[in-house]
Amino acid sequence: MSDKSASAYWAANIRIITICMVIWALVSFGFGIIFRPLLAGIPIGGTDLGFWFAQQGSILTFIVLIFYYTWYMNRLDKEFGVDEQ
Amino acid sequence: MDQFTLNLLVVGASFALYVGIAIWARAGSTSDCYAASRGVNPIVNGAATAADWMSAASFISMAGLIAFVGYGNSTFLMGWTGGYVLLALLLAPYLRKFGRFTVPDFIGDRFYSQTARLVAVICLLVISITYVIGQMTGAGVAFSRFLEVTSTTGLLIASTVVFIYAVLGGMKGITYTQLAQYIVLIVAYTIPAVFISLQLTGQFLPQIGLWSTHTESGLPLLTKLDQVLVELGFRDYTGHHGSTFNMVLFTMSLMIGTAGLPHVIIRFFTVPKVSDARKSAGWALIFIALLYTVAPAVGSMARLNIITTIYPHTTETGALDLERPLSYAERPQWMINWEQTGLLRFDDLNEDGQIQYYNAANPPAAAEELGWAGNEMVTFNQDILVLANPEIAQLPGWVIALIAAGGLAAALSTAAGLLLAISSAISHDLIKSMINPGISEKGELLAARISMAFAIALATWLGLNPPGFAAQVVALAFGLAAATLFPAIMMGIFSTKMNTAGAVTGMMVGLLSTCLYIFTYLGWFFIPGTAMLENVPANWLFGISPLSFGTVGAILNFAAAYLVLSFTxxxxxxxxxxxxxxxxxxxxGGAVAH
Incomplete structure (x- = not known):
């Protein structure tokens, strides 16, 4: 692999990691804790959306994030020809 | 058949299974012993990681922690799962590509320094040894409660079983044993939860029951719980009561601490490919989430169950009828059983033959008029919640036996993973890499087995003589994993320039600052009476709780490393x-022997 495509591959990886980490922080620290008062108006199961994110929603989002990243990277690996044969 | 015989049968059968698996999968090479020859299916590895990760604390204590605090302890749910995102995105695939056997192996080679390797070994040993103490004592307690032996005998039985299957099977044996242990613990955890959810909400899945209508009152379960707690003078369950800042910091510390725990990281060395390491982290989180999404349901439902057991009647408005609490003579059988253990205790302060349970510091308005003299449920150990669940839900005896086997599976699977991390750091990083590089494969395998035997002996001894506060010792393990290993590994991957001096300085700063901060408030080496400042929020530096300090330690580690790099x-x-x-x-490639 040329140096140029190596750095492009790494840049693409960093970009998707950054996007995933922003969502990771947003659902847990954001919706689950800091912004909970802002979500207080959205009722769910006898409480509010922030409580749901803190006790269930963030965990479900984490699972989706990991599988999305895995799927995305498998595609990226093939595109740059760095996948395992 | 009586309960004791049933417990003995179920626990005995599960142990026979573990030892049988170890004999079937015994390790023949160092690659087998450290990394199961990198032939583990990613889904199997996910289940093994879940058992490796979920300890006695997750299985027994977590639902209780959530039940008695409510929203504030959501930190454990988010923190102990969010770490897997960090593992999958930032660490696991690269460490698998690197293709070595241990965490100090990576740090030593990447930072081209035996000093860095040694510092990593020290951090690993402190983290893993403090963590293993809790597992061994947990196993001892579970034994003594269900098998009616002293906790010392229980601890010795637990050590013997771990010794047999970990020393014989190495990573390969541990992997398949952990798979079996995962199945045992998740079945044991789920069955009583499903029945409690059905009884309270009519919903089969506890994950849905938590957000559903409480059949008896017609109100949403959580609304009902908030309402009865406030009636009894407690804080509401869903409300946010503590400091937001510490909640964020503590969650973050648990997340990066989880990602930095060596016994979890080494599980990702066992899969065949880099893409499998990513996938395996996802599967691990699915298997963990099966328990972690049930735990908050168990917590809230059990709390409501206890309150409605003590106040069985309601008034016309639907509020608790405080005038007619449970009469002590008519208390259910599970209360009588658990009173015998001393974990549950009532004291009829006003001698009216009834049980009054409320917050005596903030009593309900009617308390004085009714002649209440204080909270009469004087002891309620939070661990009872999960352990007594089958009895509370009036489930048959085999479910109770299953809970015993599940608690032991959770403690033993984590202990085995920790012992493997400890022994591989000694035999591979200290002996093979630093003291005697010429050691033969056979010699190294023998050294691994001997150091594992020593590690088990040490863990047993520490379990018999536990240092002061078990819970705080675990906080130190998480804090150190967050402040030392996680930043070092991350910089090793994401910075091409990071050098020996930067990494070693960073790890030292993380290690010392975290120890110093924790020991200042919790006592030097946790010896009671040696704390320099009382552990109250007013004394904390910038209001940072010692339990949340791992995040700060990690930031200091990164900052120190980049500062040193800038002039070296x-x-x-x-x-x-x-x-x-x-x-x-x-x-x-496959296993890299070097």
């Missing part, structure tokens, strides 16, 4: 090439 020579070209090579999946 960056890593040499061959090391930079190494970093470039671990960033791409292609070329990840």
């Amino acid at each position: 020579k960056p890593a040499p070209q061959e090391v930079r090439d190494l970093v470039e090579s671990i960033r791409v999946p292609r070329g990840a």
Whole structure:
């Protein structure tokens, strides 16, 4: 692999990691804790959306994030020809 | 058949299974012993990681922690799962590509320094040994409660079983044993939860029951719980009561601490490919989430169950009828059983023959008029919640026996993973890499087995003589994993320039600052009476709780490392090439013996 495509591959990886980490922080620290008062108006199961994110929603989002990243990277690996044969 | 015989049968059968698996999968090479020859299916590895990760604390204590605090302890749910995102995105695939056997192996080679390797070994040993104490004592307690032996005898039985299957099977044996242990613990955890959810909400899945209508009152379960707690003078369950800042910091510490725990990281060395390491982290989180999404349901439902057991009647408005609490003579059988253990205790303060349970510091308005003299449920150990669940839900005896086997599976699977991390750090990193590089494969395997035997002996001894506060010792393990290993590994992958001086300084700063901060408030080496400042929020530096300090330690680690890098020579070209090579999946071979 040329140096140029190596750095492009790494840049693409960093970009998707950054996007995933922003969502990771947003659902847990954001919706689950800091912004909970802002979500207080959205009722769910006898409480509010922030409580749901803190006790269930963030965990479900984490699972989706990991599988999305895995799927995305498998595609990226093939595109740059760095996948395992 | 009586309950004791049933417990003995179920627990005995599960132990026979574990030992049988170890004999079937015994390790023949160091690669078998450290990394199961990198032949583990990613889904199997996910289940093994889940058992490896979920300890006695997750299985027994977590639902209770949530039940008695409510929203504030959501930190454990988010923190102990969010770490897997960090593992999958930032660490696991690259460490698998690197293709070594241990965490100090990576740090030593990446930072081309025996000093860095040694510092990593020290951090690993402190983290893993403090963590293993809790597992051994947990196993001892579970034994003594269900098998009617002293906790010392229980601890010795637990050590013997771990000794047999960990020493014989190595990583390969541990992997397949952990798979079996995962199945035992998740079945044991789920069955009583499903029945409690059905009884309270009519919903089969506890994950849905938590947000559903409480059948008896017609109100949403959580609304009902908030309402009865406030009636009894407690804080509401869903409300936010503590400091937001510490909640964020503590959650973050648990997340990066989880990602930095060596016994979890080494599980990702066992899969065949880099892409499998990513996938395996996802599967691990699914298997963990099966328990972690049930735990908050168990917590809230059990709390409501206890309150409505003590106040069985309601008034016309639907509020608790405080005038007619449970009469002590008519209390259910599970209360009588658990009173015998001393974990549950009532004291009829006003001698009216009834049980009054409320917050005596903030009593309900009617308390004085009714002649209440204080909270009469004087002891309620939070661990009872999960352990007594089958009895509360009036489930048959085999479910109770299953809970015993599940608690033991959770404690033993984590203990085995920790012992493997400890022994491989000694035999591989200390003996093979530093003291005697010429050691033969056979000699190293023998050294691994001997050091594992020593580690088990040490863990047993520490379990028999536990240092002061078990819970705080675990906080130290998480804090140190967050402040030392996680930043070092991350910089090793994401910075090509990071050099020996930067990494070693960073780890030392993380290690010392975290120990110093925790010991200042919790006592030097947790010896009671040696704390320099009382552990109250007013004394905390910038209001940071010692339990949340791991995040700060990690930031200090990164800052110190980059500061030192700025005036020292960056890593040499061959090391930079190494970093470039671990960033791409292609070329990840099988086990690399070196």
